[in-house]
Amino acid sequence: MTWVNAVIQGVMLGGLYALFACGLSLMFGVMKVINLAHGDLAMVAAYIALGVVTITHVPAIWSFVLVVPIFAALGYVLQRTLLQASLNRGVITTLLVTFGLSVVIENALQQFLSANSRELNIGSLVSDSFSIGSQITIAYLDLIILVVAVAVLLGLQYFLSSSRSGRMIRAVADDREAAQLAGIDYRHVFGIATAIAFGTVALAGLAYGMYTQFDPTTGTTALLLYAFEAVVIGGLGSLWGTLAGGILLGVAQQVGAQYHAADQVLAGQLLFLIILVLRPQGITSRRELA
Amino acid sequence: MSAVGQDTQAAGGQHPRVAARGPAAGRVVTRSRRSALWAGLAAVVAIAILGYLPYLVFSDTTGLMVQFFQLLIMASMWNLLAGYAGLVSVGHQAFIGLGAYFVVLLAMHGLSPFTAIPIATAAAGVVGLPVWWLVSRLRSGYFAITMWVIASVCMLIIIQISSLGSGTGIALSGLTQSPTLLAADTYWATLAVAVLAIAGIYALLRSRLGLALTAIRDDEAGAKSIGGRVGSVQRLVFLVTALGCGAAGALYAISQQFIVPTAAFDVSFTAEMIFITIIGGIGTIEGPIIGTIVFFILQQTLSADGTWYWIVLGLVAIAVAIWAPRGIWGLVSEKFGIRLFPVGYYVWPAGEQPRRLLARSARP
Numbered sequence: 001m002t003w004v005n006a007v008i009q010g011v012m013l014g015g016l017y018a019l020f021a022c023g024l025s026l027m028f029g030v031m032k033v034i035n036l037a038h039g040d041l042a043m044v045a046a047y048i049a050l051g052v053v054t055i056t057h058v059p060a061i062w063s064f065v066l067v068v069p070i071f072a073a074l075g076y077v078l079q080r081t082l083l084q085a086s087l088n089r090g091v092i093t094t095l096l097v098t099f100g101l102s103v104v105i106e107n108a109l110q111q112f113l114s115a116n117s118r119e120l121n122i123g124s125l126v127s128d129s130f131s132i133g134s135q136i137t138i139a140y141l142d143l144i145i146l147v148v149a150v151a152v153l154l155g156l157q158y159f160l161s162s163s164r165s166g167r168m169i170r171a172v173a174d175d176r177e178a179a180q181l182a183g184i185d186y187r188h189v190f191g192i193a194t195a196i197a198f199g200t201v202a203l204a205g206l207a208y209g210m211y212t213q214f215d216p217t218t219g220t221t222a223l224l225l226y227a228f229e230a231v232v233i234g235g236l237g238s239l240w241g242t243l244a245g246g247i248l249l250g251v252a253q254q255v256g257a258q259y260h261a262a263d264q265v266l267a268g269q270l271l272f273l274i275i276l277v278l279r280p281q282g283i284t285s286r287r288e289l290a
Numbered sequence: 291m292s293a294v295g296q297d298t299q300a301a302g303g304q305h306p307r308v309a310a311r312g313p314a315a316g317r318v319v320t321r322s323r324r325s326a327l328w329a330g331l332a333a334v335v336a337i338a339i340l341g342y343l344p345y346l347v348f349s350d351t352t353g354l355m356v357q358f359f360q361l362l363i364m365a366s367m368w369n370l371l372a373g374y375a376g377l378v379s380v381g382h383q384a385f386i387g388l389g390a391y392f393v394v395l396l397a398m399h400g401l402s403p404f405t406a407i408p409i410a411t412a413a414a415g416v417v418g419l420p421v422w423w424l425v426s427r428l429r430s431g432y433f434a435i436t437m438w439v440i441a442s443v444c445m446l447i448i449i450q451i452s453s454l455g456s457g458t459g460i461a462l463s464g465l466t467q468s469p470t471l472l473a474a475d476t477y478w479a480t481l482a483v484a485v486l487a488i489a490g491i492y493a494l495l496r497s498r499l500g501l502a503l504t505a506i507r508d509d510e511a512g513a514k515s516i517g518g519r520v521g522s523v524q525r526l527v528f529l530v531t532a533l534g535c536g537a538a539g540a541l542y543a544i545s546q547q548f549i550v551p552t553a554a555f556d557v558s559f560t561a562e563m564i565f566i567t568i569i570g571g572i573g574t575i576e577g578p579i580i581g582t583i584v585f586f587i588l589q590q591t592l593s594a595d596g597t598w599y600w601i602v603l604g605l606v607a608i609a610v611a612i613w614a615p616r617g618i619w620g621l622v623s624e625k626f627g628i629r630l631f632p633v634g635y636y637v638w639p640a641g642e643q644p645r646r647l648l649a650r651s652a653r654p
Contacts, residue, residue: 034431036380085612091430095378096568096611103561104604111597220557225442228435266446269439273424276436280427 001135003258008136010254014230014247015146016211019204020223021230021242022153023197028236030173030193031087033094037102039224041198042205044105045071046214047113049120049206060120060210068202075198076191083194084187102220109216120209145207149246152200153239159196169193222265229272235282244283319635329630340481349473356477356545358586359484360538361562365570365578367534368563370491373573374503375527376510378430380560381437384421384444385532387555389414389539391448394549397464398453404479407540414536418529426525438557445555459550462543480541487534492575494530495633499523504633507573561600565607571617575631580619 024038035041048070049063056066086097122141129139160166171179172189180186208214208223226249234245249268256267275282344352364386372378392410397403425436449457465472494500502523505513514520543549562585570581585603592599610617616624623629 028431034435036431036435082608082612089612089615092372092376092378093611093615095431095434096564097608099380099561099564100604100608100611104601104608107597107600107604111601225435225439229439232432232436262446262450266443266450269443269446272439273443276424276428 001133003255005136006254006258007251008138009142010251011247012138012142012146012250013254014243014250015142015149016204016207016246017226017230017249018243018246019145019149019152019200019207020227021234021246022149022156022239023200023204024227025231025236025239025242026156026193026200027197028231030169031083031094031190033087033091033098034228035197036095036098036224037105037219038201038227039219039222040102040105040109041071041219042201042208042223043109043214043216043219045202045205046120046209047109047118048202049209050118053120060122060206061125063120064203064206067206068199071202072195072199076195078198079191079194080187084190087190102224106216106220113216115215115217117213117215118209119213120206122210126210141210145211148203148207149243152203153243156196156200157239165189165192226268229268232280232282233272233275235284238282238284241282241284248283325628325630326632337481337485341478344474344477349470352473352477353545356480356541358582359480360541360545361566361585362578362582363480363484363487363534363538363541364559364563365566365582366487366491366575367531367538368560369567369572369574369578370494370527370534371531372564373567373577374495374507375524376506377524377528378434379437379531380434380557380564381439381441382531382535382563383555383557383559384437384441385414385418385535386539386542386559387441387444387448387551388417389536390543390546390549390554391454391539392536393540393543394454394460394462397462401464403462403464403540403544404475407479407483407537407544410540411533411537414539415529415533418532421532422525422528426521426528441555441557445551448555449551457551459548459553461548462546465544465547476541476545479544483537483541487537488575488579490530492631492633494527495575495631499526500633503527565603567617568607568611569603569617571619571623572615574617574619574623575633576623576629577617577619580622581617584618 020038020042024035027033027035027038045067049060049067052058052063052066053060058065082097082101083094086094125141127139128141129137131137160170168179168184168189169192171182171184172186172193176186179189204223208218230245230249231242232245233248234241234243248271252271253264253268257264259267340355343355364382368379368382371382389410392413393403393406396406396409401409421437421440424440425433428436448454454460467475495503502513502518502520505516505518506520506523510520539554542554566581566585567578568581569584570579571577588603589599592602614621
């Protein structure tokens with residue numbers, strides 16, 4: 001029964017990882033670059049939420065109303081300036097610039113906000129839970145995060161397939177030159193895609209901040225690698241694959257932790273390497289963006 | 291990166307295709323110009339002086355130089371991998387950590403740490419083989435971040451081995467020399483590895499493989515289309531960098547004498563390699579050397595505040611990567627036309643031949 005519980009907790013955790021992964025997957029799908037500052041940006045969002053809560057006294061759980069739009073705007077501006085400038089230089093430059101950004105963000109957070117662990121205080125919700133049977137307990141917060149992740153993925157799916165901007169994003173992702181010939185300003189489309197990715201990463205950062213403690217180094221030591229692993233396990237370019245990847249990673253970690261507490265992270269990474277060897281295209285092999 | 295590919299261009303603005311017809315019309319093709327000869331002489335003198343240094347200064351100065359040469363080795367390796375083979379890795383701390391732990395392991399079994407350096411280096415290279423098999427199919431960002439995962443896996447595995455000190459770290463045994471002699475030995479070993487590393491990279495780039503590497507640096511798809519064996523060349527370079535970083539890790543273990551997994555496998559190592567290479571000039575042998583000097587000056591002035599040091603370094607690297615992608619050495623080399631480690635060819639127009647004393651003719 002404890003193993004069943006581990007799997008269920010893993011599925012819950014998978015929602016959080018999928019939330020982290022979908023922004024990374026979207027940016028890679030559209031711009032063909034991996035944003036190495038992804039994890040640190042999530043941490044920035046969590047710290048901004050801390051500030052918002054301190055100033056406005058809104059409950060932490062509602063901080064996303066302010067933080068997500070701020071982050072989306074930040075994403076658009078960053079894409080149109082720094083990231084576009086490095087994209088013009090090529091893929092290697094973009095990788096190096098996002099890596100530099102990651103180091104700068106992590107150290108700036110440490111410099112200005114100290115290296116202490118923080119958390120977003122959501123009162124009793126952090127421990128409230130309900131039980132199924134005698135052994136399985138599900139925390140409301142975990143369930144909320146999973147539901148939010150599924151809702152975000154559904155929303156993204158709908159946006160990409162049905163809205164005008166979504167179609168433009170898919171067109172640019174498929175063939176940039178052809179999309180340009182059809183009159184699309186690809187830089188604006190890149191901006192929109194990055195804004196959405198930043199919005200989701202902000203949401204993921206807030207969810208993480210409510211779920212557990214964080215500090216300036218959490219972004220690189222954990223979140224970036226988990227998000228990437230979820231993307232690869234699930235298969236690139238498939239949003240539902242990302243959810244599946246996140247869940248598999250979560251289950252592997254929880255089952256590993258059940259076996260030995262120190263094995264939690266290692267189990268997830270070994271699953272990632274095994275998938276990479278046996279099925280590098282991921283468990284879902286569709287090659288479309290949405 | 292096309293702007294970097296000037297090594298094969300003609301001196302004096304001649305069209306390179308003219309030279310391809312052969313030695314006709316009095317044109318001469320050479321590998322060097324005068325700056326390279328002076329650089330060679332200066333290098334010999336510099337190495338001699340550096341080798342004599344432990345007799346002149348105290349061990350705190352040689353200790354700093356040990357750090358300097360370790361950074362230089364790592365940055366040169368990363369530059370070879372990213373600047374020439376086009377592979378950006380964020381996980382080469384894996385080989386540094388492994389090199390360090392191999393030395394600890396060998397010393398535990400009674401080997402002198404200094405004798406263990408070449409064995410630990412070879413062992414890191416051997417580990418590089420399966421790693422390459424795993425990551426060779428991955429492109430750009432995927433390659434970079436998968437290397438990071440591999441470094442993390444190596445660390446997590448070593449943390450579980452209690453005979454290697456688990457997560458709390460382990461002291462290196464077998465260093466029985468007096469402190470003064472130990473400092474000097476460490477310095478000489480590090481200097482030797484640094485000289486070997488740079489000479490090795492220089493030799494590699496001047497060989498036939500170097501031509502393929504320069505072609506890959508300038509345009510990977512183009513190099514493949516004219517028959518460059520990109521895959522096997524990249525594998526060789528990857529293994530060389532695994533060896534180099536393994537050696538740097540072995541030296542790290544000896545100079546620290548106590549290693550902790552989180553420090554030995556710290557991504558900061560790779561961050562330093564990346565920033566040094568970008569700022570100095572990616573895709574040139576001189577770049578990492580200049581970069582390490584700049585980096586070291588920055589480190590000594592900002593070292594009181596570790597976070598500011600990283601913030602400044604990261605911002606400078608971002609700016610250089612976008613607005614001056616050839617780095618400091620690129621600017622210098624462009625302005626003055628000098629190349630200290632010439633790996634390309636010069637074509638001299640008729641009537642403007644180099645002096646024989648200084649430059650050997652490649653095609654008489």
